[in-house]
Amino acid sequence: MLKETESSIYERMGMMSKAKWGANLxxxxxxxxxxxxxxxxxxxxxxxxxxGSREAYMCLVVTGSVKISKxxxxxxxxxxxxxxxxxxxxEMSIIDKWPRSASAIxxxxxxxxxxxxxxxxxLLNENPRLGNRFLLDLAQLLSSRLRLTDWMLVEYLYQExx
Numbered sequence: 001m002l003k004e005t006e007s008s009i010y011e012r013m014g015m016m017s018k019a020k021w022g023a024n025l026x027x028x029x030x031x032x033x034x035x036x037x038x039x040x041x042x043x044x045x046x047x048x049x050x051x052g053s054r055e056a057y058m059c060l061v062v063t064g065s066v067k068i069s070k071x072x073x074x075x076x077x078x079x080x081x082x083x084x085x086x087x088x089x090x091e092m093s094i095i096d097k098w099p100r101s102a103s104a105i106x107x108x109x110x111x112x113x114x115x116x117x118x119x120x121x122x123l124l125n126e127n128p129r130l131g132n133r134f135l136l137d138l139a140q141l142l143s144s145r146l147r148l149t150d151w152m153l154v155e156y157l158y159q160e161x162x
Contacts, residue, residue, distance in 0.1 A: 002040035009034050015062045019086040036119040040112045048104035056093040056117035061085050064110025070102040094120045
């Protein structure tokens with residue numbers, strides 16, 4: 001788990017606004033959601049999580065950038081995405097109980113907002129309306145990523161046959 005950096009709820013709200021995350025939420029909803037998040041600062045080239053690990057939290061990049069990588073069948077690391085401010089990663093870990101499907105490493109000094117699985121579950125129980133809204137936004141994000149992956153797979157398969 002990443003080490004928490006001390007922050008106030010108002011600092012976390014400001015970070016969410018700065019990262020343009022929660023644009024569809026009211027200021028009260030942003031304040032409520034900020035109660036479940038914590039801030040982590042990660043130095044350049046430091047791991048955020050490692051493929052195969054089981055710690056469950058998602059991250060919102062406030063500043064900096066993160067490389068998402070995965071090992072291929074020959075155990076060679078392949079960069080599959082670069083995530084910058086306003087973007088999230090690690091969402092699958094708060095939905096399922098499976099090991100991490102990829103690794104995340106800070107490609108520069110990075111500030112993250114973190115939502116753990118425990119806090120996500122707490123959000124769903126304590127504030128179901130906001131929790132459901134968050135869950136719907138998360139489902140839409142994962143759906144759009146799946147559609148992109150489908151397209152990339154088709155392109156790859158088509159190139160293989162020509």
